[in-house]
Amino acid sequence: MTEKRFKKWTMPIIQERTLHPKYHFLVHHVDNLELGENTDIGAFTYINAQYGVAIEKDVQIGSHCSIYSLSTIDKKQGQVTIKENARVGTHSTVMPGVTIGKNAIVGAYSFVNKDVPNDTIAYGVPVKIKRKSKT
Numbered sequence: 001m002t003e004k005r006f007k008k009w010t011m012p013i014i015q016e017r018t019l020h021p022k023y024h025f026l027v028h029h030v031d032n033l034e035l036g037e038n039t040d041i042g043a044f045t046y047i048n049a050q051y052g053v054a055i056e057k058d059v060q061i062g063s064h065c066s067i068y069s070l071s072t073i074d075k076k077q078g079q080v081t082i083k084e085n086a087r088v089g090t091h092s093t094v095m096p097g098v099t100i101g102k103n104a105i106v107g108a109y110s111f112v113n114k115d116v117p118n119d120t121i122a123y124g125v126p127v128k129i130k131r132k133s134k135t
Contacts, residue, residue: 042090051096052079060089069096105133
């Protein structure tokens with residue numbers, strides 16, 4: 001079910017390496033970004049989609065998050081997938097190759113370096129699965 005705030009949602013036009021004029025997020029390698037409908041990407045979030053980032057529908061990503069499909073420090077690379085209705089808290093970092101499951105909730109300031117299963121709550125540095133969510 002679509003939330004009231006998404007009644008007038010339209011797919012944002014995203015330009016390479018340009019802060020989005022309305023939503024204020026930035027994407028590198030925009031051609032490798034798949035964005036589902038009714039997504040909410042917070043201000044000042046950075047997405048590096050060099051090896052693919054798939055954000056499914058009804059996903060919410062907080063402000064100041066970083067999503068990396070490539071880590072230049074340790075040379076890890078791989079598609080990041082954030083599944084339908086997942087939530088990623090403000091200031092969180094998602095590393096290459098990670099999948100955040102359907103209806104999963106990632107707490108604020110988390111370092112997500114491993115998969116988060118469907119219907120779970122996870123948080124921490126590094127992220128730890130804490131419990132099943134009440135969906």
